Amino acid sequence: MFSKVLIANRGEIACRVIRACKELGIKTVAVYSEADKEALHVKMADEAYLIGPPPAAQSYLNMDKIIEVAKNAGAEAIHPGYGFLAENSTFIRKVQEAGLVFIGPNPEAVEAMGSKIEARQTMQKAGVPVVPGTTEGISDLEEAKRIANEIGYPVMVKASAGGGGIGMQIAKNDAELEQAFKMCQMRAKAYFGDPTLYIEKYIEQPRHIEIQVLADKHGNVIHVNERECSIQRRHQKVIEESPSVVVTPELREKMGEAAKRAAEAINYDNAGTVEFLVDKDLNFYFLEMNTRIQVEHPVTEMTTGIDLVQWQIKIAAGEELTLKQEDVKINGHAIECRIYAEDPDKNFMPSPGTITKLVWPEYEWLRIDHGVYEGFTVTPFYDPMIAKMIAWGKDREEARLRMIEALKNTVIEGVKTNIPFHLEALQHPLFIEGKTYTSFISDMKK
Amino acid sequence: MAEIISPMAGVVAEVKVKPGDTVEPGQELFIMESMKMMIPLEADKGGVVKEVKVNVGDFVNEGDVVIVLED
Numbered sequence: 001m002f003s004k005v006l007i008a009n010r011g012e013i014a015c016r017v018i019r020a021c022k023e024l025g026i027k028t029v030a031v032y033s034e035a036d037k038e039a040l041h042v043k044m045a046d047e048a049y050l051i052g053p054p055p056a057a058q059s060y061l062n063m064d065k066i067i068e069v070a071k072n073a074g075a076e077a078i079h080p081g082y083g084f085l086a087e088n089s090t091f092i093r094k095v096q097e098a099g100l101v102f103i104g105p106n107p108e109a110v111e112a113m114g115s116k117i118e119a120r121q122t123m124q125k126a127g128v129p130v131v132p133g134t135t136e137g138i139s140d141l142e143e144a145k146r147i148a149n150e151i152g153y154p155v156m157v158k159a160s161a162g163g164g165g166i167g168m169q170i171a172k173n174d175a176e177l178e179q180a181f182k183m184c185q186m187r188a189k190a191y192f193g194d195p196t197l198y199i200e201k202y203i204e205q206p207r208h209i210e211i212q213v214l215a216d217k218h219g220n221v222i223h224v225n226e227r228e229c230s231i232q233r234r235h236q237k238v239i240e241e242s243p244s245v246v247v248t249p250e251l252r253e254k255m256g257e258a259a260k261r262a263a264e265a266i267n268y269d270n271a272g273t274v275e276f277l278v279d280k281d282l283n284f285y286f287l288e289m290n291t292r293i294q295v296e297h298p299v300t301e302m303t304t305g306i307d308l309v310q311w312q313i314k315i316a317a318g319e320e321l322t323l324k325q326e327d328v329k330i331n332g333h334a335i336e337c338r339i340y341a342e343d344p345d346k347n348f349m350p351s352p353g354t355i356t357k358l359v360w361p362e363y364e365w366l367r368i369d370h371g372v373y374e375g376f377t378v379t380p381f382y383d384p385m386i387a388k389m390i391a392w393g394k395d396r397e398e399a400r401l402r403m404i405e406a407l408k409n410t411v412i413e414g415v416k417t418n419i420p421f422h423l424e425a426l427q428h429p430l431f432i433e434g435k436t437y438t439s440f441i442s443d444m445k446k
Numbered sequence: 447m448a449e450i451i452s453p454m455a456g457v458v459a460e461v462k463v464k465p466g467d468t469v470e471p472g473q474e475l476f477i478m479e480s481m482k483m484m485i486p487l488e489a490d491k492g493g494v495v496k497e498v499k500v501n502v503g504d505f506v507n508e509g510d511v512v513i514v515l516e517d
Contacts, residue, residue: 344479349485350481380480382482383481
């Protein structure tokens with residue numbers, strides 16, 4: 001096991017990793033930018049080093065500086081957290097070349113999942129279901145019709161070069177496809193200078209459900225159940241829960257086995273998450289794999305008792321996974337609310353500032369992972385998430401009611417937060433009924 | 447005269463007008479980057495740009511005057 005680990009991150013996840021290190025008897029080294037001199041992770045770590053000015057590109061993304069600090073401080077390994085350098089294979093190789101251990105997967109596994117097209121092909125070969133559709137561009141309407149009938153309507157017509165929803169249209173039959181095809185071709189040409197289109201199955205009432213996996217360097221792979229993360233805004237998750245209301249033990253086993261095949265196909269060797277889209281008939285399709293710890297990992301920890309961050313460290317140190325698949329159980333239900341410093345009344349506009357008052361509620365069923373304190377200034381340089389609150393209950397309803405109670409007893413002043421949004425969402429009939437599709441936030445407003 | 451103030455702390459990512467420009471109400475004047483988001487800021491009323499007080503890359507605090515408009 002390592003005796004000292006550097007954490008190349010900030011905020012709540014740096015604090016979370018420091019806690020795991022302390023529990024394992026490992027000394028910790030924090031790094032920080034000039035904007036984070038007073039940050040909680042700096043205070044919590046055994047040692048802390050300034051690595052640069054506020055912009056991330058000059059501090060938390062400065063690979064050589066971080067590695068230099070790790071070597072000088074005598075750290076043997078680097079934990080990247082999430083974001084920043086967590087999925088950067090160049091960084092992983094640099095860490096290894098410096099004679100240090102990266103607490104995460106091997107760089108080839110990260111690269112295999114880094115390219116969407118390559119990942120899709122690898123997954124298909126491994127027998128992991130992907131959204132049916134064309135992988136190569138099509139330019140002929142008759143061919144488009146043939147493919148649409150093969151995969152079944154409704155289909156989504158998309159511009160190959162597209163982005164931001166431009167040149168995307170749903171078609172429910174041949175006639176609509178003809179129209180959509182012409183329209184998208186025209187737009188794709190006008191906006192991107194490339195009329196090439198592709199077609200994929202349109203997923204109705206999609207849910208975002210992901211499977212946590214743990215894989216070691218000795219060929220052992222297990223899955224640690226699902227998390228449902230359908231409630232998102234700007235493609236960013238806001239509320240997550242485990243288990244999912246729609247996942248039966250049979251579906252869990254099927255999705256879990258698929259996720260394990262995905263990890264095995266790329267020789268994965270740490271904690272990772274395989275994300276799936278699940279449609280209204282509970283078909284599931286591979287979306288992508290996150291080759292790092294996830295923000296929402298606590299809902300898994302709260303319902304299984306498995307410490308994922310400790311396992312990341314142990315696996316990186318070469319330890320064998322002693323957990324077997326049959327050891328993974330589900331105890332109750334957990335819901336996580338991400339607390340963002342933003343104004344829900346102003347279209348979730350960022351709200352940096354100094355926290356003038358902060359009162360966290362305390363319950364034995366509540367976990368709060370955060371990186372702030374009263375008097376701390378939330379700067380505009382990094383992402384707006386300041387905390388995660390995770391409530392546990394014996395079932396979903398108890399967890400929901402407890403989460404509401406905890407949020408109502410939280411006081412954060414000086415910055416605006418999305419707590420009012422959480423309270424509205426958790427009490428909305430669609431949430432109570434478990435009708436949490438990826439369109440939840442717009443469904444809520446209807 | 448109207449002062450356009452920054453509604454939040456952040457970095458100026460783009461300035462879309464220059465002195466002498468006539469702007470309409472609702473027109474995008476500049477883009478701020480704060481907390482990893484790009485936030486476009488619009489003129490609440492029309493006028494002629496008298497002064498642009500910031501450059502791209504400048505850090506501004508909440509309440510700082512960014513642009514001065516003449517009626």
